[in-house]
Amino acid sequence: MDSKKLENIFGALSSSLRLRMTLLMVKRPFCVCELENIFDVSQPAISQNLKILKAANLIGEKREKQWVFYSTNKELLSSAFGEFLELLEKEDAFIEIVGLKISDLPHDPQKSCEILQRKKEVLKSDLLQGGN
Amino acid sequence: MDSKKLENIFGALSSSLRLRMTLLMVKRPFCVCELENIFDVSQPAISQNLKILKAANLIGEKREKQWVFYSTNKELLSSAFGEFLELLEKEDAFIEIVGLKISDLPHDPQKSCEILQRKKEVLKSDLLQGGN
DNA sequence: TAAGTATATTAGCATATGCTTATGAAGTTC
DNA sequence: GAACTTCATAAGCATATGCTAATATACTTA
Structure with a gap:
């Protein structure tokens, strides 16, 4: 976990939409069409923001029939924060x-x-x- | 700690410069003129970024003679991350x-x-x- | 109080971000 | 395989961000 990865994680969580998406997808996997209706933004906006969360490794995806289900990678969040706090002590x-x-x-x-x-x-x- | 505060914290830490400043100022307080020379950006850029970190409550300031010393609020970081992880469980x-x-x-x-x-x-x- | 030093603020500009609409690609179903 | 659905990508645009240069403010010291 270098500082560039931390930067990406913090950046991914710095928008209201992505923060709420992350908090939602930790409960269960969601497909794009669900997220689109929950958050009242366009489908491409959802896809684009999912891409940012995925680049930070904050979510995983699983294809099932015609849907793609995304879910929050809770373990990564815990470990990233932990490592950042360790870095502060170092x-x-x-x-x-x-x-x-x-x-x-x-x-x-x-x-x-x-x-x-x-x-x-x-x-x-x-x-x-x-x-x- | 509402989600708006978390957003500010993540946003503040999402830039390389501010992340490095935060990791630095946890070691000891630094004044603006030191930071300016360490990070090779202009003095106004340092002040502006300190303002963002301060708005997220990530740093504190202490005036001393003609200098203003800034230092990282480590406790806030720990508690913010902790509360975010709790929010994920909630x-x-x-x-x-x-x-x-x-x-x-x-x-x-x-x-x-x-x-x-x-x-x-x-x-x-x-x-x-x-x-x- | 005048001069010097440290910091903050403002204005301006280039780039990044984040949305929408339009379109493309991939899989499903009839 | 044609129509349909789901999701991704591209193009375009408005706004946000982050810097620099210039200037203002605040404090210090002689």
């Missing part, structure tokens, strides 16, 4: 994320900013950035 | 979210869709929608 997460050791930076913001500015000029910015 | 979450009892819907998608379509025509859509 002492060296700082290094992985910004390429710095926490001990490199004094608490005094004046000194800290000087160090960072120098570092910024030396290092290429792509070492620090991971896109958006 | 039997009647379905009712709150879509205004229907799960027992109203047969598993047979053909019958289920018919019921939903009738319900859709009867009920105003604003009972089912919560915006995006």
